Amino acid sequence: MLKAIMSSGFHLAKGSPKPTLPEDGLLRLFSMRFCPYAQRAHLVLNAKNIKYHTVYINLTEKPEWLVDYSALLKVPALQLPGEKGQPSLIESLVIAEYLDEKYPQNPLLPKDPLKKAQDKILVECFSGITGAFMKILTQNANIEEFWVALDIFEQEITKRGTPYFGGDKPGFVDYMIWPWLERLPVLEFATKESYSFDEKRFANVSKLIKLLKEDAVVKSFYATPEQHLEFWRTRKAGKANYDLLASL
Amino acid sequence: MLKAIMSSGFHLAKGSPKPTLPEDGLLRLFSMRFCPYAQRAHLVLNAKNIKYHTVYINLTEKPEWLVDYSALLKVPALQLPGEKGQPSLIESLVIAEYLDEKYPQNPLLPKDPLKKAQDKILVECFSGITGAFMKILTQNANIEEFWVALDIFEQEITKRGTPYFGGDKPGFVDYMIWPWLERLPVLEFATKESYSFDEKRFANVSKLIKLLKEDAVVKSFYATPEQHLEFWRTRKAGKANYDLLASL
Numbered sequence: 001m002l003k004a005i006m007s008s009g010f011h012l013a014k015g016s017p018k019p020t021l022p023e024d025g026l027l028r029l030f031s032m033r034f035c036p037y038a039q040r041a042h043l044v045l046n047a048k049n050i051k052y053h054t055v056y057i058n059l060t061e062k063p064e065w066l067v068d069y070s071a072l073l074k075v076p077a078l079q080l081p082g083e084k085g086q087p088s089l090i091e092s093l094v095i096a097e098y099l100d101e102k103y104p105q106n107p108l109l110p111k112d113p114l115k116k117a118q119d120k121i122l123v124e125c126f127s128g129i130t131g132a133f134m135k136i137l138t139q140n141a142n143i144e145e146f147w148v149a150l151d152i153f154e155q156e157i158t159k160r161g162t163p164y165f166g167g168d169k170p171g172f173v174d175y176m177i178w179p180w181l182e183r184l185p186v187l188e189f190a191t192k193e194s195y196s197f198d199e200k201r202f203a204n205v206s207k208l209i210k211l212l213k214e215d216a217v218v219k220s221f222y223a224t225p226e227q228h229l230e231f232w233r234t235r236k237a238g239k240a241n242y243d244l245l246a247s248l
Numbered sequence: 249m250l251k252a253i254m255s256s257g258f259h260l261a262k263g264s265p266k267p268t269l270p271e272d273g274l275l276r277l278f279s280m281r282f283c284p285y286a287q288r289a290h291l292v293l294n295a296k297n298i299k300y301h302t303v304y305i306n307l308t309e310k311p312e313w314l315v316d317y318s319a320l321l322k323v324p325a326l327q328l329p330g331e332k333g334q335p336s337l338i339e340s341l342v343i344a345e346y347l348d349e350k351y352p353q354n355p356l357l358p359k360d361p362l363k364k365a366q367d368k369i370l371v372e373c374f375s376g377i378t379g380a381f382m383k384i385l386t387q388n389a390n391i392e393e394f395w396v397a398l399d400i401f402e403q404e405i406t407k408r409g410t411p412y413f414g415g416d417k418p419g420f421v422d423y424m425i426w427p428w429l430e431r432l433p434v435l436e437f438a439t440k441e442s443y444s445f446d447e448k449r450f451a452n453v454s455k456l457i458k459l460l461k462e463d464a465v466v467k468s469f470y471a472t473p474e475q476h477l478e479f480w481r482t483r484k485a486g487k488a489n490y491d492l493l494a495s496l
């Protein structure tokens with residue numbers, strides 16, 4: 001399943017020479033190992049069994065040439081060497097939808113325009129969760145805001161009556177929200193005793209988390225709670241250890 | 249062109265009885281006459297010559313039943329009476345893409361997945377403009393931030409070498425950004441002497457604005473600079489005059 005032709009896994013920083021584009025025509029993903037948005041792109045690429053190169057970027061000291069691939073200096077950026085001008089795409093959701101249209105294998109979004117729109121609205125609503133997540137970690141905001149945002153997802157998966165948002169297997173919504181579910185232990189660490197994941201309130205989301213942890217695609221780009229915590233600690237201390245997993 | 253089966257044009261507020269769903273099966277748009285996001289939905293519906301009902305909403309004193317159509321109490325919300333459960337869609341870009349997929353006439357987004365993704369990224373970048381717009385109006389931010397965000401659009405339309413972002417006629421990008429271009433006079437009013445639209449710096453965007461002002465779809469849901477200004481003045485004074493155009 002792990003089809004990424006990995007770079008060494010080390011993150012390139014300011015002053016690094018610009019990496020040569022291999023001549024194999026494979027897609028090239030500019031990423032950061034602990035970025036949840038970049039993780040979305042890895043998950044979709046892996047779900048579709050697409051071979052690709054990864055260039056990891058140090059987001060504290062960005063390489064000068066990053067702008068050539070990502071005008072807004074963000075990751076993920078996906079370079080398409082087979083297209084005229086070898087352009088790059090940015091924005092995790094745009095990348096995910098592009099890949100889903102261009103590579104029909106293992107489709108993630110429903111074909112029906114209404115169902116598709118409803119999945120996209122649900123992922124837009126997830127910004128309530130990503131926003132609360134960052135506010136808790138950076139401004140010590142109250143965790144209840146996070147749970148209230150998660151209520152929508154518990155209600156929706158209950159309404160759908162399927163193990164995954166995508167039905168009997170993970171789909172677009174599942175992979176787009178997973179990176180934050182994987183980071184719940186960071187939230188627990190940050191909020192200490194005020195954290196309590198209510199397994200009754202989030203009965204079906206709990207089941208989903210357990211299922212996704214066993215999913216081959218999720219496993220193909222997974223970091224343990226300890227690894228996420230260690231990255232978060234180093235980041236908070238102003239010395240983000242991007243290369244934490246590079247030697248693994 | 250103006251195919252909306254208009255409500256009276258008056259905005260329904262708290263305490264208003266819930267409007268009955270007509271039995272004609274037409275789409276129903278929940279809107280606010282001066283909301284730029286809602287305007288996007290009107291433009292797409294009109295561009296596709298789709299007949300629809302409009303229910304205008306007073307966003308200061310929201311009707312109690314708005315939640316039945318828009319969980320986050322935002323406009324636009326588009327109700328689909330022909331679908332099971334008569335669901336509503338929210339988020340202007342999701343609504344636009346849904347309509348473009350469901351109603352193939354006068355396609356707005358390119359069919360090619362790469363070109364489509366590039367148009368969507370461009371509209372995502374437009375959030376730099378909408379963000380700057382609000383910061384200027386509500387926090388007296390410096391207008392230069394707005395012009396810097398607009399530079400991207402000048403560069404891109406110049407690169408495309410076509411009169412519209414959509415080519416020889418307006419497309420997705422053109423209609424999605426138009427509502428803010430229509431409101432430039434509000435910016436001028438708010439920033440007074442520090443406002444200066446540089447027709448050299450924005451040569452091709454200037455041409456685009458002139459062309460779009462003459463476009464039948466844009467005209468089908470247009471408000472004059474004076475009308476926008478009057479709405480803005482009343483809104484700033486805490487008494488938004490939603491019904492400014494209701495008797496026209």
